[in-house]
Amino acid sequence: MSDETPSSSMNISRRSLLAGAASIPLLAAFNSVASAQGLPTAVVNTTGLAVTDTTVKVGILHSVTGTMAISETGSVQAEKLAIEQINATGGILGRKIEVIQEDGGSDWPTFAEKAKKLLVEDKVASVFGCWTSASRKAVLPVFEQYNGMLYYPTFYEGLEESPNVIYTGQEATQQILAGIDWVVKEKGAKSFYLLGSDYIWPRTSNKIARKHIEKKGLEVVGEEYYPLGHTQFNSVINKIKLKKPDVIYAIIVGGSNVAFYKQLKAAGIDMTKEKPLLLTISVTEDEILGIGGENMVGAYASMKYFQSLPNDNNKAFVAAFKKMWGDNIVIGDVTQAAYLGPWLWKAAVEKAGSFDIDKVRTASPGIELTTAPEGYVKIHENHHLWSKTRIGHARADGQYDLVYETKDLMEPNPFPEGYQ
């Protein structure tokens, strides 16, 4: 077990107890047990959180019913896996994590109600949850008012930097800039057709994409949005055929994807020929399950994680995930980001030597995970993660082949100057 368990380490001064143990996960686990015996509850919990001598309560707040359940279930599974692994290696400061799970029901006000319940009634030390921006926007005032800590896993539009949220997914510039640079450099793309579902994330992302494309002196030949759940893409596919862009840049979400990619194929656009090439930032392995690999083959996706990543951390993670949740499961970008949440929280708590929200917040910037499935990540001052951006090439079996990854970590920049 210890081999497949990420250990955490921090780059700035650690407590002497833990010093030097970072490279050996098992030892790190023993150390945190030892440290707990020296830290009574009164010391590690000064603000009345649900922490006892042997347990600490956390919340999981995702939709397990309603339209978003299909997307959010993976995040719940990943968070539970991480928590189980943490408990198996001694918990946090010697305390086992107990989970209180609440259902957001794909309904934003319900998210706010449940978030408040978790913070006010259950006094959880941390919450892992939310998926859509709408649900995050709904709970944000609750977390800020009652001073909770939320680990939010989804790639999203940025324009936000809350002291009460750690964003474990990529914000828009991280996901977009490297992808466009790659397609311009490697594929010689000159013209782009931007598509998206009609809400804040695709619109903001396309705004950033357009500015980046225009800065390079290249051309955006079309930009269109469709309501969530839209299923008739024939007219836009015809326009694409007329305008002949080099790249279709697609940010379509949810069920609309199924219709879009099937109709694209039916209209004779074979993505494996790359004329035009399709680059998406919204289709993970989870979505391909619905779309069908045969309809998606040849497309490129720009995000930070693919299930097929060849590193050892990821192999161990995928194996553990399948062992817990079944062999047929696929793991997408957001699922992996959700898995990071409990580990990042553990590292911050151990660095702070306390469960207090304010101390965890202060300790968070600079926290590193060397054994994340996606590779090394680090928390930025702005509460987002430094991470690499990768390009995957869709296979017929629903997986992506890694074709490119950025050499350096991309800096998270939720308020990008010049892109707003």
Next chain:
Amino acid sequence: MPAAGFLFSKKEWLYFTILAALLLVVMPLAVDVFRLNLIGKYLTYAFVAIGLVLLWGGGGILSLGQGIFFGLGGYCMAMFLKLEASTPAATKIQSTPGIPDFMDWNQITALPSWWQPFYSLTFTIVAIILVPSFFAFVIGAAMFKRRVGGVYFAIITQAVAAILTILIIGQQGYTGGVNGITDLRTLHGWDIRTDSAKLILYFVNALLLIGVLLLAQSVRISKFGRLLIAMRDREDRVRFSGYDVANFKIFIFCLAAAISAIGGAMFTLQVGFMSPSFVGIVPSIEMVIFAAVGGRLSLFGAIYGALLVNAAKTTFSESFPELWLFAMGGLFIAVVMAFPFGLAGVVKDHVEPFFAKALARFSKPSPEPQPQAAE
């Protein structure tokens, strides 16, 4: 006025007292502020349910689009609160400070003119009542004047609810889109997020609800109320008697809309945001279920129905996060199969006879029997 007493009969005054005591005394004493705030939220749906009792139980007009008016009322209130929260100082990181954040995200650089009046609280309060009423008038006039009724009317209200949702989501630069209007903070400088504010808002909400209940009852016992029942049971006879049926229907539709809108505005104040998920088809049908569970003929039933269904929703979803929807579905089926007139029917058919018997037995030895809350 009927001889039975002012507004209510003696028995109904008893129910009224029990309800008022429950809302104003028992609940605030029995639960903490967090739960009380939740109850306050449930009670905002009771406004819609009262409107439905007038419209559906009283007038026989089933609207599956009451979420439209709940939403419009809520949005009017949210626009006012959002403008107050979007001072240039609070939004200085935006490209255009001083406008709501979602407008800035959608590259809008000036406040649209139709948002301007919502700087005024007076205008907002008037708009909360008048905007949904006007909307209801337009729909009502278009439908009832053409004698569209029954199931066709229900379908059209659903269509309007769907259209409005798509409009709000599509025009996200002006409406906040799917996210809705979030992060509302103060009402005229008064922080609505504190516990004391929540407590005060709960009482304002409960008193408004009681006021609306009295208003609805006075409509029901008026001549107009009796005409409505006549229209429900035999519309053609009322028409042949020389009454303009369409105008009465339009009026009751507008009244139900205005009542729903008050609920919507109170919802926004207590929950702190408004989103299109209250406008669409699903919430509108849920609101009909509140009235059905409570009993569509009973104003009291409507309030208890809204409370009970929502409390069950919260409890089930806390205990069984992955199975609660099945429990809710089971509850609805059981209620509709076993008690077609909802809770009010149960009280009328089973609880009242029981107390009547008990009363008859004890009235001789003891002059003051105290029936307990008939819930």
